[in-house]
Amino acid sequence: MLFGALEAGGTKMVMAVGDEKGNILEQKSLPTLTPEETVPELLSYFSKKEICALGIGAFGPVDVNPQSKSFGHILDTPKLAWKNYNLYGAFQEKLGIPIGFDTDVNSSCLGEITFGQAGNLNSVVYLTIGTGIGAGIYVNGKLLHGMLHPEGGHIMITRHPEDSFEGCCPYHGGCLEGMAAGPAIEKRWGKRAAELEQESAVWELEAYYIAQALTNYILILSPEKIILGGGVMHQKQLFPLIREQVKKMLNGYINTKEISSLDQYIVPASLKDNQGILGCLQLAKLEYEQQVKYVQ
Amino acid sequence: MLFGALEAGGTKMVMAVGDEKGNILEQKSLPTLTPEETVPELLSYFSKKEICALGIGAFGPVDVNPQSKSFGHILDTPKLAWKNYNLYGAFQEKLGIPIGFDTDVNSSCLGEITFGQAGNLNSVVYLTIGTGIGAGIYVNGKLLHGMLHPEGGHIMITRHPEDSFEGCCPYHGGCLEGMAAGPAIEKRWGKRAAELEQESAVWELEAYYIAQALTNYILILSPEKIILGGGVMHQKQLFPLIREQVKKMLNGYINTKEISSLDQYIVPASLKDNQGILGCLQLAKLEYEQQVKYVQ
Ligand SMILES: Nc1ncnc2c1ncn2[C@@H]1O[C@H](COP(=O)(O)OP(=O)(O)O)[C@@H](O)[C@H]1O
Ligand SMILES: Nc1ncnc2c1ncn2[C@@H]1O[C@H](COP(=O)(O)OP(=O)(O)O)[C@@H](O)[C@H]1O
Ligand SMILES: [Zn+2]
Ligand SMILES: [Zn+2]
Numbered sequence: 001m002l003f004g005a006l007e008a009g010g011t012k013m014v015m016a017v018g019d020e021k022g023n024i025l026e027q028k029s030l031p032t033l034t035p036e037e038t039v040p041e042l043l044s045y046f047s048k049k050e051i052c053a054l055g056i057g058a059f060g061p062v063d064v065n066p067q068s069k070s071f072g073h074i075l076d077t078p079k080l081a082w083k084n085y086n087l088y089g090a091f092q093e094k095l096g097i098p099i100g101f102d103t104d105v106n107s108s109c110l111g112e113i114t115f116g117q118a119g120n121l122n123s124v125v126y127l128t129i130g131t132g133i134g135a136g137i138y139v140n141g142k143l144l145h146g147m148l149h150p151e152g153g154h155i156m157i158t159r160h161p162e163d164s165f166e167g168c169c170p171y172h173g174g175c176l177e178g179m180a181a182g183p184a185i186e187k188r189w190g191k192r193a194a195e196l197e198q199e200s201a202v203w204e205l206e207a208y209y210i211a212q213a214l215t216n217y218i219l220i221l222s223p224e225k226i227i228l229g230g231g232v233m234h235q236k237q238l239f240p241l242i243r244e245q246v247k248k249m250l251n252g253y254i255n256t257k258e259i260s261s262l263d264q265y266i267v268p269a270s271l272k273d274n275q276g277i278l279g280c281l282q283l284a285k286l287e288y289e290q291q292v293k294y295v296q
Numbered sequence: 297m298l299f300g301a302l303e304a305g306g307t308k309m310v311m312a313v314g315d316e317k318g319n320i321l322e323q324k325s326l327p328t329l330t331p332e333e334t335v336p337e338l339l340s341y342f343s344k345k346e347i348c349a350l351g352i353g354a355f356g357p358v359d360v361n362p363q364s365k366s367f368g369h370i371l372d373t374p375k376l377a378w379k380n381y382n383l384y385g386a387f388q389e390k391l392g393i394p395i396g397f398d399t400d401v402n403s404s405c406l407g408e409i410t411f412g413q414a415g416n417l418n419s420v421v422y423l424t425i426g427t428g429i430g431a432g433i434y435v436n437g438k439l440l441h442g443m444l445h446p447e448g449g450h451i452m453i454t455r456h457p458e459d460s461f462e463g464c465c466p467y468h469g470g471c472l473e474g475m476a477a478g479p480a481i482e483k484r485w486g487k488r489a490a491e492l493e494q495e496s497a498v499w500e501l502e503a504y505y506i507a508q509a510l511t512n513y514i515l516i517l518s519p520e521k522i523i524l525g526g527g528v529m530h531q532k533q534l535f536p537l538i539r540e541q542v543k544k545m546l547n548g549y550i551n552t553k554e555i556s557s558l559d560q561y562i563v564p565a566s567l568k569d570n571q572g573i574l575g576c577l578q579l580a581k582l583e584y585e586q587q588v589k590y591v592q
Contacts, residue, residue, distance in 0.1 A: 061550075061551075075551065076551050122441075122442065123441075123442035123443070135516070137516070139435055139436060139440055139442060140435060140436045140437075140438045140440065140441070141436075142436045144435055144436065144517070144518070145418075145419075145436070145518070146418065146419035146435060146517060146518035146519050146520055147419070147514075147518045147519060147520045147550075147552050147554045147555075148518045148550065148552055149518060150515070150516055150517070150518060151515045151516075151518070151549070151550065152515055152516045154515050154549060155511075155512045155515045155516060156453075156454065156508055156511055156512060156545065157452075157454075158452065158453075158454040158455075159454075171546075171547050171548060171549040172545075172547055172549065212452055215451075215452055216451045216452060216512055216516070217516065218443075219446070219447045219448055219450050219451045220431070220433070220446055220447075220448045220451060220512070220513065220516055220517065221440070221442060221446070221516065221517075222440070222441070222442035222443045222444045222445060222446060222447070223442050223443060224442055224443045249452065249468075250467075251467045251468055252467060253447070253450060253467040253468065254357075254443075254444065254447065255357075255371065255372050256443050256444055258443050259443075
């Protein structure tokens with residue numbers, strides 16, 4: 001049985017066809033231009049495939065509430081050509097197959113849970129730190145939705161006393177994304193993040209901000225595992241620094257086996273940057289199963 | 297059909313018997329002394345009642361994972377006589393009826409969802425601000441559990457530039473609880489919170505800290521409603537101040553119908569301080585239904 005997967009990112013679209021075991025049979029990508037330019041190419045790709053369902057993980061904010069009139073629409077995005085675009089509807093209309101729909105980061109979280117290291121866990125936070133910062137959250141055995149979906153990249157954090165950078169989030173200035181995403185690193189230090197590898201002060205400070213966010217996620221969500229992905233997390237030296245800071249910030253307040261082995265608790269993504277597309281594949285499968293169950 | 301409810305708080309134990317519609321038929325309370333002194337009285341009370349199940353909402357941290365060996369135990373608490381005490385086990389052994397078990401704040405959250413204003417919602421945050429600060433969280437249609445349960449009262453926040461109070465949490469100093477619970481207000485201003493009612497600077501600052509926490513809960517959990525209870529929230533002038541600050545902190549980033557009507561989004565508890573005991577009643581009912589379903 002074959003499923004389609006579409007990781008609809010702000011800069012590129014990744015399309016794939018795979019099976020229910022997470023084997024990707026083919027994969028292709030396109031730059032994200034306007035809906036008029038990009039969507040027809042995506043539709044033409046998937047309509048030629050023998051897929052039973054499609055899973056879409058989209059850049060946000062998106063409406064993920066199936067009861068809502070604007071379900072599957074991109075909402076208030078700075079990418080103006082996509083604002084209020086009915087992404088789900090475009091595929092639904094043309095393909096007429098079950099379509100699972102969620103955010104890109106929720107999909108990555110699901111990818112890790114289904115095919116990666118977080119299998120069998122009930123509650124997982126997936127954080128991507130790249131051009132932006134986004135959180136995918138799985139709790140009580142499901143991806144988290146509510147009024148909307150998690151926007152955990154924009155939480156408030158405290159500026160380090162020796163950091164004079166004001167932050168670069170257009171909404172919040174010094175929120176987590178404004179202080180710690182790739183562009184913030186570049187603005188603060190005047191070089192691309194990858195070129196700063198040898199500068200230990202850069203990664204100490206970066207770990208301080210990421211650890212504040214993780215500490216709050218731990219205290220609010222009590223996840224069983226935290227997975228960190230995205231371009232910035234290619235700097236592997238961040239992991240021990242983050243774990244050390246989280247330990248310091250929790251300061252003995254939470255006593256669980258997970259917290260006593262932070263090496264296994266705060267971990268890198270394990271699917272070689274395929275967690276997103278694999279999560280989309282699983283979204284397709286889950287939606288297919290749900291609709292089949294409903295029909296029977 | 298009658299159910300028992302026990303709100304096991306750090307300072308007092310509230311016992312009640314009620315029906316499945318949330319009618320409390322009788323209620324009684326006792327001070328919380330040691331387990332040896334207090335538990336026999338509780339057991340003797342409930343063993344004389346014709347109840348089909350009992351619901352316990354306990355002060356934490358507690359083990360709420362039914363798969364765990366220490367399920368239903370009080371964990372690492374400053375109330376040393378209760379540390380590692382098997383609260384669930386004591387009732388299970390003596391009463392031999394289904395027992396639902398959760399934290400006191402999760403129970404209050406469930407009380408509001410079942411019998412209060414948050415009925416039919418899928419995701420709700422209940423925050424109590426009293427002697428301590430605790431968060432009960434309901435998401436994806438269930439109370440939130442994970443590695444442990446939410447400990448959202450201890451999240452990190454940013455000190456106001458004009459506030460020189462260091463905070464009084466024994467673990468974190470200036471976490472939310474350390475800066476904004478009743479005892480923090482008293483320490484900072486030198487008077488009991490209730491006596492400061494006329495001092496607008498007190499409530500401006502209090503709202504600033506509470507709003508930081510709510511902003512982060514909103515960004516992480518995307519709840520459909522936030523309910524505030526506990527002694528400090530008897531200061532009703534806090535509500536407009538908190539809403540104003542939350543609006544400022546989100547700064548237009550989240551555009552939903554909920555956020556555009558904060559008066560209905562951030563609200564006082566509606567059950568006259570009975571949300572906790574009513575939630576325990578519902579815990580009993582849910583556990584009863586679950587066990588009956590399992591037997592059939
Ligand atoms: N090896 C690296 N080390 C540090 N930062 C990196 C590295 N590779 C990419 N980045 C940063 O990550 C960001 C891109 O993130 P990425 O996750 O690859 O894409 P996106 O977030 O756009 O999907 C850029 O800001 C870039 O500077
Ligand atoms: N009317 C009030 N206004 C402000 N603070 C109050 C008021 N009533 C109680 N408090 C504060 O709330 C705290 C007690 O909280 P409460 O929720 O009643 O109990 P607990 O948290 O112990 O269960 C105390 O610190 C007290 O100063
Ligand atoms: Zn922001
Ligand atoms: Zn604390």
